[in-house]
Amino acid sequence: MATSSPSGSTSGAGGCPTGPRRPRTARRLTAALLVLGGLAVGGCAGPGTAPGAQPPAAGSARPDTSGADPTQSVPAAREGRPGPTARIRFVPTRVVLPGGSEAPVAPAETVDGELKVPEDVAHVGWWDGSAAAGDPFGHTVIAGHVDSATEGLGYFARLLRIKPGEVVTVTGAGHRLSYRVISVRTITKQTLATSGSIFDQTGDPRLVLITCGGTYRRGTGYDSNVVVMAEPLGPAH
């Protein structure tokens, strides 16, 4: 079965090529299909297209071809399109904390095990190996300074006062997604990496906001991280 020759059993099994070939009167139909095909291409703007604006199903109107005249009247293929439920995902470029204050979000890299957030304490960083907002799996991780010796309090000092139930919104590329805070924890820095769940990329989608906290000592800095975990309030839009 797997290696049946072209002259063998293929004609009956699939049912495709065995039907009566298209009559010649189909040429006008073909031209119509071409027109429709052109319309379909023009109308297929992408995921934002109205669900009703389906391209004509070429298959529903005798797609079998003439094969006689290869230079003209060949209908156009259908253009594959995203389904109406296409999920929006985006890399966050701004974050809005409870109270309405906003900060820009820039991609942040891990260098030698340390997440390098923007030096400017008014900016925060999205770990570039973490989930985009709207992804079905994994944590979207954003970290920023609580303070700095040269610039004073940072934007993420606000995380020290955030409460479960409050709403955090991220935006980017014209999209937005809001999350409800489900936990605020202070975790010693030694256990941040080994706790397992903070940077998870396989479980349920979460927004994770990280800054520093706990006890501050000159020379060694803060001994802990403050970690805010939030769950999406719906799909991104």
Added chain:
Amino acid sequence: MTRAVTTRWTVSAALLAGALGTAGFTVAPSYAADSAKVYIVQGLPGDNLDVAVDGKTVATDVKTAAVVGPFSVRPGTRKVTFTDNGKVVLERTFGVKARSSWDVVVHLPESSDKATLTVFRNDLSSVPKGKASLTVAHTASVPAADVRVNNKVLFSNIANGQALNLIVPVATYKVAIVRTGKTSPVLLGPVSLTVQGGALNRVYALGDPSKKTMNVAVHVIATGTSGSATPHRVNTGTGGQAAGSAPSLVVTLIP
């Protein structure tokens, strides 16, 4: 093969990708760097097809669920012809843009046994480390469908000729296709699908459940990876001005 797979089987995307590499053809490799790459996906059950692009044969005896290519073609409007024993099964034009990748899929429409052709552009954007770009395309003779992944609807309401994409962790998923909003009957699967990281994994549902020819074609194209490693440290305070205002409860998590 297609008969045996209707109940339960395993698809290893990586395996198929390897097989594809050996079966790959290239026509006219001398086209300039602005050429388009075209793959042919054979989604018609029961047929072995010969494929010609712009009148030139590029592959012969292509079996159901096989993917062949890439073929380099000039940007613009191209023509593809599928023949079975010299008889034309389907002929269509399709448009491609320069420096882009396309899957040209011959398959059944929703409710007919006449072949149709749908052309999908392959998004080869890099994927974060440890993740895969997974696209599920509906090219089977069934109405709009949901794709249940690990018993949850992850892709919903896809009609024939449509596809949905998600970024998912590299893992083996249990995938089943049902009519939109239903849990039974299962039209295809459950299939064990191992997605390949750093790659676009395109999965085509094809065939006709009433003829017991449902099957999947899997096409894996490497995309490269983006993103840096999981951090171990986040040092985000050097001033001490915020000290003392942190939440008082310190939790030490046991690894």
